[in-house]
Amino acid sequence: MKILINIAFQSLLNRKVTVILTIISLTISIVLFLSIDTLRLGAKKSFFGNVKSGDLILGARSGEIQLLLYSLFQIGSPTNNISWESYKEISKKPEVDWIIPISLGDSHKQFRVMGTTQNYFEKFSYRKDQKLLFKSGTYFRSTFDVVIGSDVAKILNYKLEDDIIIAHGIASQSLHDEFPFKIKGILKKTGTSTDKLVLVSLEALEAIHKDWKTGSKLPSKIKNKEKEIKNFDLTPKELTAAVIKLKSPISIFKIQREINDYQEESLQAIIPGIVLTKLWQIVSITENIMLSISSMVIVSAILGMIAILYSNLNNRRKEMALLRIVGASPKNIFTLMMVEAFLISFFSIIFAIVIVQISSFIFFPILDRQFGIFLEQKIWNARNLYFLNLVLISSLLVSIFPSIQAFRKSINDGI
Amino acid sequence: MYNALEINDLFFKWENKESFKLKITKLEIENKKKIVIFGKSGSGKSTLLNLISGILSPLKGSLNINNIDITKLSQKKKDEFRANNIGVIFQQFNILDYISPLQNILLPCFFTKFKKYDKLYFYDRAFNLAQKIDINKNILLQNNSKNLSVGQKQRIAILRAIINKPFLILADEATSALDDKNKKDFINLLMNLCDEEKVTLLMVSHDTSLKKNFDDFINLEKILIRNENIN
Ligand SMILES: Nc1ncnc2c1ncn2[C@@H]1O[C@H](COP(=O)(O)OP(=O)(O)OP(=O)(O)O)[C@@H](O)[C@H]1O
Ligand SMILES: [Mg+2]
Numbered sequence: 001m002k003i004l005i006n007i008a009f010q011s012l013l014n015r016k017v018t019v020i021l022t023i024i025s026l027t028i029s030i031v032l033f034l035s036i037d038t039l040r041l042g043a044k045k046s047f048f049g050n051v052k053s054g055d056l057i058l059g060a061r062s063g064e065i066q067l068l069l070y071s072l073f074q075i076g077s078p079t080n081n082i083s084w085e086s087y088k089e090i091s092k093k094p095e096v097d098w099i100i101p102i103s104l105g106d107s108h109k110q111f112r113v114m115g116t117t118q119n120y121f122e123k124f125s126y127r128k129d130q131k132l133l134f135k136s137g138t139y140f141r142s143t144f145d146v147v148i149g150s151d152v153a154k155i156l157n158y159k160l161e162d163d164i165i166i167a168h169g170i171a172s173q174s175l176h177d178e179f180p181f182k183i184k185g186i187l188k189k190t191g192t193s194t195d196k197l198v199l200v201s202l203e204a205l206e207a208i209h210k211d212w213k214t215g216s217k218l219p220s221k222i223k224n225k226e227k228e229i230k231n232f233d234l235t236p237k238e239l240t241a242a243v244i245k246l247k248s249p250i251s252i253f254k255i256q257r258e259i260n261d262y263q264e265e266s267l268q269a270i271i272p273g274i275v276l277t278k279l280w281q282i283v284s285i286t287e288n289i290m291l292s293i294s295s296m297v298i299v300s301a302i303l304g305m306i307a308i309l310y311s312n313l314n315n316r317r318k319e320m321a322l323l324r325i326v327g328a329s330p331k332n333i334f335t336l337m338m339v340e341a342f343l344i345s346f347f348s349i350i351f352a353i354v355i356v357q358i359s360s361f362i363f364f365p366i367l368d369r370q371f372g373i374f375l376e377q378k379i380w381n382a383r384n385l386y387f388l389n390l391v392l393i394s395s396l397l398v399s400i401f402p403s404i405q406a407f408r409k410s411i412n413d414g415i
Numbered sequence: 416m417y418n419a420l421e422i423n424d425l426f427f428k429w430e431n432k433e434s435f436k437l438k439i440t441k442l443e444i445e446n447k448k449k450i451v452i453f454g455k456s457g458s459g460k461s462t463l464l465n466l467i468s469g470i471l472s473p474l475k476g477s478l479n480i481n482n483i484d485i486t487k488l489s490q491k492k493k494d495e496f497r498a499n500n501i502g503v504i505f506q507q508f509n510i511l512d513y514i515s516p517l518q519n520i521l522l523p524c525f526f527t528k529f530k531k532y533d534k535l536y537f538y539d540r541a542f543n544l545a546q547k548i549d550i551n552k553n554i555l556l557q558n559n560s561k562n563l564s565v566g567q568k569q570r571i572a573i574l575r576a577i578i579n580k581p582f583l584i585l586a587d588e589a590t591s592a593l594d595d596k597n598k599k600d601f602i603n604l605l606m607n608l609c610d611e612e613k614v615t616l617l618m619v620s621h622d623t624s625l626k627k628n629f630d631d632f633i634n635l636e637k638i639l640i641r642n643e644n645i646n
Contacts, residue, residue, distance in 0.1 A: 003525035007514070014513035014559075318508045324470055325505075326575070327498025327526030329491055411490075412430060 004332060008339040011319070015312070019344065022305050026348035027355065029301040030391060033294040034356050034384060040287050042367070042375035046191055047283075048276055049127035054100070054243035055252050058082065058090060058259060061266040068275045071102055071241040073193045074112045077170070078104065081238035086265045090244070093258075095251040098123045100243040103205050103236065107170045111152050113198045115205035115236070121147075123245065126192045136160055137185035143204050143234070147185035151195040158183055166198070166208065176208040203234040244269070302395045305344055309337065309402040313409065320410050334407040341399030342392075349388050353380075418479070419583055419615035420444040420467065425476035427466055437462055438640040439476075442633075449609060449616040453623055454635030460619035463635070464585045467617070468501050469493040481582050498526040502576025502614075504605075506588035509572030510560050516571050517541060517555040523579045537578060544574050548604055566597040570604065577608055584609060586618040590625065602628050 012019045059067040060080035069075040091099040100123060103115035121139050125131050137160045140147055148158060158164070163180045167173070181200065189195055246252060252271060259269035320333050328336075356379065364375045422442040429435060437459045444450050454460045465471040467478060469485050477484045480500065485493055502523070510519040520541045524533070545555055548570050554563070563571065569589065576584050586605070590598045606628060609616045618629070626632050 007511070010513045010559075011511075319511060321470075322505075322508065322511060323522075324494075325468060325497070325503045326522040327494055329494040331491075332494075332526070 004336050005339055008336050008343060012340055012343055018308055022308050022344055023348045023351065025304055026301040026345060027351040029297040030348060030352035031355050032297055034352065036290050036294045038375060038379055040290065044280065047280065049192060053123065053125045053245065054272060055246045055249060056244040056256055056269045057241055057272055058244055058267060058269050059241040061268045064270045064275045065279050067241065067268065067270055068272060068279065070104060072272060074104065074114065074197065078240050081240055082267060083238060083265055084236050086262065086267060087239050087242055090259060093255065095246050095255055097245045097247045100124060101202060101239045102241045103202055104240045106166050106168055108164055108166050108198045109156060111196050111198050113166050113200060115200050115202045117202060126190055132190065132194065133188040135186045135188045140184055140201050143201060143207060144179060144181050145184040146181040147187060147199040148183055149187050149195040149197045150189040152198060153186045160186065179208045202236045206234045206236045298391060302398060305341065305395060306398050306402060309341060309399060313402060313406055317413065320406060321413065324410050330407045330410045333410045334403045337403035337406050338396065338399055341396055345392050345395040349392060417446045418443050419446040419481060420617065421479040423477045425466065425473050425478060427462065427471065427473045439638050440640060442638055444615060444617060447613055447615055448630045449606065450631050450633060451625055451629040452619045452633045452635050453621060454619065455621060458635050460635060461587055464587050464619060468503055468585055469497050495527065498523050499579060500582040502581040502584040504572045504576045504586040504589045506591050510568055512560045514559065515557055516560050516563065519560055519571055520574045520578050522575060527579060541574065541578060565592060569593060569601050573605055573608060577612055580612065581614060583615045583617065588620050589618060591622065
């Protein structure tokens with residue numbers, strides 16, 4: 001056996017170019033598969049990372065996915081709002097630990113404005129219980145303070161104490177220009193939708209909409225709005241949604257039922273994890289397509305390896321004959337071919353592992369920063385190891401055919 | 416006298432080829448003799464050697480080497496027997512050029528069961544034999560055998576054939592790739608080593624000028640039975 005491994009190894013070295021090309025193509029395909037798989041799992045984790053904090057999301061009755069999308073990802077718009085009274089009442093339930101109100105509707109440049117309370121900064125967490133952190137500044141202290149997400153700061157090049165104007169609605173030309181806001185805080189990158197938010201207090205949203213009874217700006221006679229506004233009652237009238245955390249997960253279904261059966265207003269409560277899973281199932285079609293493409297790449301690389309083993313059979317007839325004459329049995333010839341296939345796939349796998357490991361050090365931080373796809377450094381889970389074994393075994397299995405061919409030839413062929 | 420090789424009623428034909436049939440009623444070669452068999456191209460010289468070495472199996476007949484009928488041996492035993500008892504030299508392609516000349520010489524040792532405890536002995540033997548035929552240590556220990564001359568390759572082939580102290584050496588047109596000078600050297604070398612090692616030599620060739628170097632010669636066509644008489 002030792003001599004066979006040695007001969008196989010030397011023989012492969014002797015056919016460097018073809019062998020290296022085979023190894024490269026197999027390595028690339030393994031790397032491709034592993035990267036796609038790691039990315040996919042990472043994307044999934046990041047996606048689900050948006051929901052870690054709340055047990056329930058409260059909103060006006062509409063589609064579950066729609067509610068999930070606008071409340072957590074700020075995608076799309078609500079058709080209806082919920083009243084402040086209902087919100088207040090639900091937040092007073094004894095089972096509720098904390099509640100974060102969300103009020104959407106306005107925008108700043110390409111970013112959405114979200115009205116909320118201090119709870120959002122203190123209670124909201126993402127991914128593995130990571131809290132929102134301030135890169136600079138703090139939570140809004142007075143009405144016209146604003147906190148911006150890291151992408152907003154970066155893309156619009158904003159610093160603390162910059163003034164910004166909020167536009168009414170999304171992609172609208174009418175500005176709330178009588179109420180300039182001051183940036184008081186900039187959040188650290190989270191890799192979630194928070195990075196693209198302009199956060200203001202609920203009171204501020206109420207204040208800037210005082211004049212907007214019908215959706216368009218009323219001509220105003222008041223000169224100094226900011227002073228004037230303090231005299232008004234700034235309790236909000238409506239909210240878009242709210243994230244509810246319960247004291248104990250046992251009461252999730254009870255509260256959900258109570259909200260869904262709420263008499264005064266048609267409300268709904270969704271369990272974000274469940275709805276997100278439904279949503280992911282739709283998204284995962286792409287995921288499956290990517291996986292099948294990369295598996296096919298692997299299959300083709302293995303077939304390429306077999307093709308090379310086959311095409312070498314003829315060139316190597318004399319080599320095999322010589323081995324036979326010095327005492328190698330047809331079985332030895334078979335083993336020799338199998339050892340070669342093993343060496344090729346083994347080295348491909350080793351190289352793939354090294355490449356994936358190195359690129360994980362290089363690219364994971366970039367992916368996290370640029371795309372909010374957070375990947376854990378520990379990539380070698382049971383699943384990947386199982387996959388690598390599968391590649392090894394299947395390449396050995398298909399190599400049996402050229403090896404049998406060599407075996408047969410070495411019996412029937414003279415020298 | 417004792418026969419190194421004894422063939423009786425041998426019959427062989429290729430699975431996929433009807434036109435060629437090889438039948439030999441009797442062939443005996445005495446121990447320690449050096450015999451050359453002449454025959455035209457395609458007459459079946461190589462096929463005969465393949466049968467004697469046990470690479471091919473005859474359909475009928477017996478093939479005794481050192482009084483062992485190799486047609487009765489299992490495939491595995493046959494391969495072992497060959498590694499232990501038969502050395503073969505070809506016309507060309509006698510060595511794997513991606514391993515060192517030394518490894519080439521020792522190849523048969525790797526496939527025999529004596530390989531473990533005789534390892535050092537065989538290394539020593541390889542170096543000693545090499546010295547005798549003008550191949551020095553540096554050449555033997557080269558990384559690969561790509562840079563060897565044709566003559567060197569054939570000399571390495573002789574050593575490989577003889578390293579395992581075989582009983583019989585088979586040579587298939589072993590001189591036809593060599594020029595006259597190399598051919599003469601090669602034949603002398605082979606003859607000397609066979610004498611020293613007390614080995615029987617059976618060579619096949621179409622080059623009848625070799626006749627003078629051998630104890631005896633056989634014309635293959637004479638011992639072959641005409642095709643039409645074969646069923
Ligand atoms: N592997 C094979 N399969 C089928 N037929 C074969 C095979 N090898 C040789 N033959 C046929 O067997 C016959 C004898 O061939 P062989 O090689 O024994 O002749 P040879 O006397 O050695 O010729 P040469 O002097 O050219 O080497 C030829 O007709 C050849 O075509
Ligand atoms: Mg021949």
